[in-house]
Amino acid sequence: MDDIASLSYESxxxxxEALVAQLESGALPLEDSVKLYERGQRxxxxxxxxxxxxxxxxxxxxxxxxxx
Amino acid sequence: xxxxxVGELTRYIHVMFDADAKLADIWARGEVSNLTKARxxxxxxxxKDAEAQMRxxxxxxxxxxxxxxxxxxxxxxxxxxxxxxDARGEYQLYADHIESAGxxxxxxxxxxxxxxxxxxxxxxxxxxxKPIPAFPRRIGVVTSPTAAAWHDMQNVLRRRFPLLExxxxxxxxxxxxxxxxxxxxxxxxxxxxxxxLMLVARGGGSLEDLWCFNDEAVARAVAAxxxxxxxxVGHEIDFTIVDFVADLxxxxxxxxxxxxxxxxxxxxxxxxxxxxxxxxxxxDAIQARxxxxxxxxxxxxxxxPQKAVQQAERALTDNRRRLRQAAIRRLEQLxxxxxxxxxxxxxxxxxHILARxxxxxxxxxxxxxxxxxQVSKDQRLNVQLARDEIxxxxxx
Numbered sequence: 001m002d003d004i005a006s007l008s009y010e011s012x013x014x015x016x017e018a019l020v021a022q023l024e025s026g027a028l029p030l031e032d033s034v035k036l037y038e039r040g041q042r043x044x045x046x047x048x049x050x051x052x053x054x055x056x057x058x059x060x061x062x063x064x065x066x067x068x
Numbered sequence: 069x070x071x072x073x074v075g076e077l078t079r080y081i082h083v084m085f086d087a088d089a090k091l092a093d094i095w096a097r098g099e100v101s102n103l104t105k106a107r108x109x110x111x112x113x114x115x116k117d118a119e120a121q122m123r124x125x126x127x128x129x130x131x132x133x134x135x136x137x138x139x140x141x142x143x144x145x146x147x148x149x150x151x152x153x154d155a156r157g158e159y160q161l162y163a164d165h166i167e168s169a170g171x172x173x174x175x176x177x178x179x180x181x182x183x184x185x186x187x188x189x190x191x192x193x194x195x196x197x198k199p200i201p202a203f204p205r206r207i208g209v210v211t212s213p214t215a216a217a218w219h220d221m222q223n224v225l226r227r228r229f230p231l232l233e234x235x236x237x238x239x240x241x242x243x244x245x246x247x248x249x250x251x252x253x254x255x256x257x258x259x260x261x262x263x264x265l266m267l268v269a270r271g272g273g274s275l276e277d278l279w280c281f282n283d284e285a286v287a288r289a290v291a292a293x294x295x296x297x298x299x300x301v302g303h304e305i306d307f308t309i310v311d312f313v314a315d316l317x318x319x320x321x322x323x324x325x326x327x328x329x330x331x332x333x334x335x336x337x338x339x340x341x342x343x344x345x346x347x348x349x350x351x352d353a354i355q356a357r358x359x360x361x362x363x364x365x366x367x368x369x370x371x372x373p374q375k376a377v378q379q380a381e382r383a384l385t386d387n388r389r390r391l392r393q394a395a396i397r398r399l400e401q402l403x404x405x406x407x408x409x410x411x412x413x414x415x416x417x418x419x420h421i422l423a424r425x426x427x428x429x430x431x432x433x434x435x436x437x438x439x440x441x442q443v444s445k446d447q448r449l450n451v452q453l454a455r456d457e458i459x460x461x462x463x464x
Contacts, residue, residue, distance in 0.1 A: 030353060054229075
């Protein structure tokens, strides 16, 4: 189920916020809360890795078109 | 209460003026009035506009190199530094260069005219401003590859949000050919790339240097861009037409890079906050349920099965006892009835009657003789007494 690795920062972060809101509502059965918690942790570390390991990529687009 | 002498206070102000980089190297524009060219060769004059005026002094050395004819009422451009003349407690402009404003004045007039026209067309309308994406993935940069601005922007972006892909769309940022190149650079980004944000930037410069960013075609190209544009042209005080048309104006190229991206440090802190929030929430959720469980368990004390079982047992023994009693009573009733019956039976039984002295006469066939007519003379009969029998013969 580990689709998380392919998520962009923005979508991972948005899902994380949604999970927090759900957990905050407190209406969830305990088992679901635990599942959400685990997924939240994995999302958070995915975001963290993205931030820490990211490399700025620079390209150039000129009259000849886009190239590295 | 601390007090300052006038000298100390003035010196403090003086130092403040001299410390300001901008005031140390500035162009001012105004109309000349009360001009005095002293025999010493020094010039004293004031420049003013509709709102304010400023005293100026130009020492002999600089005054000699002024090429334009300066007369009261002329609109001039003065370069120099603004500082404080302690003795009079006044600030003034120490001029080192004067130009007639005619040349630059035209540029200003053109600037204002174009600005008014585009404004009237609604190109500056805030409603048109496109939102800046919170987490951009690909940023297009329209600037000169050799300019310090491009270098500074890369550093800012690398520090703040390296998850990016940066696409440089190179162009001249100064001179007559610049406008067409800028327009082409903008189009390339709009056409060729999946860019979600664009930065249009160049470092500081004079009014002429930045002039290409006041070009109408450039302004319209920025307005027409489907991609949000942040401009970072010149220094804080420099405003160009593209700044008004852009979706967001930044005072400098680096500031544009900062406005374009979230800051990695903040995001990392945010993630920690979320993570802590998460564990706190989960522990709360578990804690809440443990408390519920505890409450539930206490409540159970009162209705535990043991009690119910005991109650059931008591009821059972109760019923059994009652059952037994009922059975006993029933038996007693029956036996009573039985003995009555037996009593009645006994009293009605022949043995009882015989015991009372009666006898039972029957013929040899066992039939009971109830009347004399049933028998004939000399017939042998049997007589049943209480405890034994005798046989007899009928006489008559």
